[in-house]
Amino acid sequence: MGQYTATQRKNVRILLVGDAGVGKTSLILSLVSEEYPEEVPPRAEEITIPANVTPEQVPTSIVDFSAVEQTEEALAAEINKAHVVCIVYAVDDDDSLDRITSHWLPLVRAKCNPSLDGEGDAEAEAEGDTQCESVRKPIVLVGNKIDLIDYSTMDSVLAIMEDYPEIESCVECSAKTLHNISEMFYYAQKAVLHPTSPLYMMEEQELTSACKKSLVRIFKICDIDGDNLLNDYELNLFQRRCFNTPLQPQILDEVKVVIQKNVPDGIYNDAVTLKGFLFLHCLFIQRGRNETTWAVLRRFGYNDQLEMCQEYLRPPLKIPPGSSTELSHRGQQFLIAVFERYDRDGDGALSPEEHKMLFSTCPAAPWSYSTDIRKSCPINETTGWVTLHGWLCRWTLMTLIDVVKTTEYLAYLGFNVHENDSQLAAIHVTRERRIDLAKRQSSRSVYKCHVIGPKGSGKTGMCRGFLVEDMHKLIGKEFKTNVVHCINSVQVYGQEKHLILRDIDVRHALDPLQPQEVNCDVACLVFDSSNPRSFEYVARIYIKYYAESKIPVMIVGTKCDMDERRQDYLMQPAEFCEKYKLLPPHLFSLKTNKKELYTKLATMAAFPHLRQFGLMTEDPKLWWKAGLGVAAATMLGFIVLKTISAAGAHSR
Numbered sequence: 001m002g003q004y005t006a007t008q009r010k011n012v013r014i015l016l017v018g019d020a021g022v023g024k025t026s027l028i029l030s031l032v033s034e035e036y037p038e039e040v041p042p043r044a045e046e047i048t049i050p051a052n053v054t055p056e057q058v059p060t061s062i063v064d065f066s067a068v069e070q071t072e073e074a075l076a077a078e079i080n081k082a083h084v085v086c087i088v089y090a091v092d093d094d095d096s097l098d099r100i101t102s103h104w105l106p107l108v109r110a111k112c113n114p115s116l117d118g119e120g121d122a123e124a125e126a127e128g129d130t131q132c133e134s135v136r137k138p139i140v141l142v143g144n145k146i147d148l149i150d151y152s153t154m155d156s157v158l159a160i161m162e163d164y165p166e167i168e169s170c171v172e173c174s175a176k177t178l179h180n181i182s183e184m185f186y187y188a189q190k191a192v193l194h195p196t197s198p199l200y201m202m203e204e205q206e207l208t209s210a211c212k213k214s215l216v217r218i219f220k221i222c223d224i225d226g227d228n229l230l231n232d233y234e235l236n237l238f239q240r241r242c243f244n245t246p247l248q249p250q251i252l253d254e255v256k257v258v259i260q261k262n263v264p265d266g267i268y269n270d271a272v273t274l275k276g277f278l279f280l281h282c283l284f285i286q287r288g289r290n291e292t293t294w295a296v297l298r299r300f301g302y303n304d305q306l307e308m309c310q311e312y313l314r315p316p317l318k319i320p321p322g323s324s325t326e327l328s329h330r331g332q333q334f335l336i337a338v339f340e341r342y343d344r345d346g347d348g349a350l351s352p353e354e355h356k357m358l359f360s361t362c363p364a365a366p367w368s369y370s371t372d373i374r375k376s377c378p379i380n381e382t383t384g385w386v387t388l389h390g391w392l393c394r395w396t397l398m399t400l401i402d403v404v405k406t407t408e409y410l411a412y413l414g415f416n417v418h419e420n421d422s423q424l425a426a427i428h429v430t431r432e433r434r435i436d437l438a439k440r441q442s443s444r445s446v447y448k449c450h451v452i453g454p455k456g457s458g459k460t461g462m463c464r465g466f467l468v469e470d471m472h473k474l475i476g477k478e479f480k481t482n483v484v485h486c487i488n489s490v491q492v493y494g495q496e497k498h499l500i501l502r503d504i505d506v507r508h509a510l511d512p513l514q515p516q517e518v519n520c521d522v523a524c525l526v527f528d529s530s531n532p533r534s535f536e537y538v539a540r541i542y543i544k545y546y547a548e549s550k551i552p553v554m555i556v557g558t559k560c561d562m563d564e565r566r567q568d569y570l571m572q573p574a575e576f577c578e579k580y581k582l583l584p585p586h587l588f589s590l591k592t593n594k595k596e597l598y599t600k601l602a603t604m605a606a607f608p609h610l611r612q613f614g615l616m617t618e619d620p621k622l623w624w625k626a627g628l629g630v631a632a633a634t635m636l637g638f639i640v641l642k643t644i645s646a647a648g649a650h651s652r
Contacts, residue, residue, distance in 0.1 A: 331426025
C-alpha cells in the first residue's frame with residue numbers, strides 16, 4: 001500500500017501582466033532562448049516548460065498578456081485561469097511602479113471577485129477586504145531592467161507587500177543580461193506550490209492560526225512518550241517520516257542552539273518544546289524555505305487550504321457484498337499504543353480528561369464519553385472509566401458499522417505516519433458470508449447479533465448485562481440513555497470473538513422491519529415470559545423474516561425469575577421452537593447472573609451452517625458430523641453438541 005502524502009498541484013500556470021514597455025514579453029523569450037531577443041513581438045505565445053527541467057518537477061505554462069492584442073474580458077479570463085500572476089514593472093519607471101497599487105493589484109483582486117467594482121477601491125483593497133479573502137490570487141512582483149540602474153526598488157516594493165498579503169515574493173531581474181530570470185519563474189512556481197499566505201501573516205510576523213493548529217497536531221502525534229517534548233529519538237523519527245533521511249547529530253545540535261537563542265523556553269531538558277517547534281517553522285518561512293514546512297504539512301495529510309485531504313482521511317476501500325470490516329492486528333496494536341500513551345497514570349483506564357486529551361488531534365471525539373462509550377463497552381466498574389478492553393471494543397464496533405469513520409480517526413491520530421502506511425493496513429475485510437456458509441465455518445472474529453423484541457420485554461437489560469461482571473447491579477435500573485449497540489468479547493472454542501448486540505424495538509406486532517434491521521450474523525428474538533401477550537411479537541417476526549432465511553435464530557424468554565405465563569398465541573414458545581427446529585427458548589434473568597446466552601449466540605454466529613440447531617438436538621450424531629469441518633481448525637467439533645445442546649436443555 002505504501003505511505004500517503006497529500007499531493008501538491010500537478011501543474012502551474014503563470015500569467016505575466018504589467019504596463020506596456022516594461023518587458024513582460026522579453027522576460028519570457030529570454031527564459032526560453034537563454035538570450036535577449038533583438039526583436040520583440042507584441043505578445044509571446046503560451047509556452048509549456050516540461051516537468052523535468054523545472055526545479056519543482058512540475059510542468060509549467062507561461063502566459064503573456066498584451067493590451068494591444070487582447071480585450072479586458074480576455075484578461076479577466078486569463079487571471080482566473082492562472083495559478084499565479086506576475087505583475088511586471090520597470091525599475092527605471094516610477095509610473096509603472098506606482099501603477100502596481102493604483103491599477104494592477106486592485107484589478108487582479110476585482111477579477112478574482114466579480115462582486116467588487118472593476119477597478120476596485122485601492123484604499124479598501126489595501127486594508128484587506130474580507131470579501132475576497134478566500135480567493136486572493138498569489139502574486140509575484142517583478143522589477144525588470146535592473147541593468148539600467150545602480151540602485152534598488154526593493155524598499156518601495158516591500159512596503160507594498162505589507163499592505164497586500166497575497167504578494168508572495170518580489171524579485172528584480174533583467175531580460176537583457178538574463179540576471180535572475182530563472183529565479184523569477186522559480187518564485188512564481190513556488191508561490192503556487194508552497195504559498196506563504198496560508199502559513200504566515202506578514203503584518204504580524206506570525207504563523208496563521210490554521211498553520212499553528214496544524215503544527216500543534218503534528219507535534220502531539222510525534223510526541224510518542226506524551227511528555228510534551230520532542231527528544232532526539234522523536235525528532236529523528238519526524239525527520240525520517242517527512243524527508244526520508246536521518247537528522248545528523250551536528251545539525252540537530254545547531255538547530256537546538258538557534259531555538260535556545262531565540263526562544264528561551266524553546267528547549268527543555270535538551271528536548272524541543274512546542275514553542276520551539278513552532279518557532280522553527282516560523283524561521284523556515286521567514287528565510288524563504290516554505291517548502292520545508294509544506295513538506296511536513298503534506299506528509300501529515302494537509303492540502304493547500306490546510307485542511308486534511310479527503311483522500312488521506314478516506315482511502316478507497318473495496319468491500320464485497322456480504323463481507324464485513326474488522327480491525328487488523330496492526331490496527332489493534334496501534335490503538336493499544338495510543339491508549340497507553342494517554343493513560344498517564346497507568347491505571348489501565350482512560351479518565352474523561354485523558355480521553356479528551358487523546359482526541360485533541362481530532363476535530364472532535366468520535367463518540368460521547370459519558371453517553372456512548374461508557375454505556376456500550378466494558379468499563380472499570382469502580383471508577384466508571386473506559387478500560388483498554390473497552391477501548392478496543394468500541395473501535396471494533398465502529399469499524400464494523402462505520403469503517404469510513406474508523407479510517408478518518410486513524411488518520412487524525414497519526415496511523416499513516418507512525419505505521420508508514422495507509423490506514424487501510426489497519427482494516428481487515430472478511431470473506432463473503434456465502435463463502436462462510438459453503439465452508440461451514442465463519443472466518444470472522446466480530447459478529448453482529450440483532451436483539452429484537454417489544455418494548456418492555458427486557459432486551460435492553462439483557463444487552464447491558466453483557467457488559468458487566470455482576471448483572472445484579474442492573475436489577476431495577478432504568479436505562480435512560482438510548483444506546484443502540486453493546487459490545488464485549490466472548491470465547492468460542494478457546495478463540496476470542498467480539499459480539500455486538502444491537503437493540504431493536506418492535507412497537508407493534510405488524511410493524512415492518514427494515515432490511516438493515518433484519519440482516520445480521522445471528523438474531524435474538526426476545527419476549528417477556530411473564531407477559532402473556534409478548535411472544536406473539538417474536539413469533540410473527542420469525543415467520544415473516546427468518547423462517548426462510550439462512551440467519552441463525554435464538555428465542556429468549558426474559559424475566560424468568562417471575563411467574564412464567566401461558567402465552568396468548570397459537571403455540572407456546574417451546575412448541576413453536578420445536579416446529580421450526582430451533583433450540584428450546586433460552587430463559588434469561590439478570591438475577592441469575594448467568595452469561596452462557598452470549599456464548600451461545602456467538603457460537604451460532606460462528607457456525608452459520610448449523611442454522612437449525614433444534615434438528616441437531618434430535619440426533620447428536622449430526623453435531624459430531626457437523627463439527628468435523630471445524631475440527632481441522634479447532635479439534636473441538638464435538639463440543640458444539642455439549643455446549644449448545646446441553647445449554648439449551650439447562651435453560652429450561
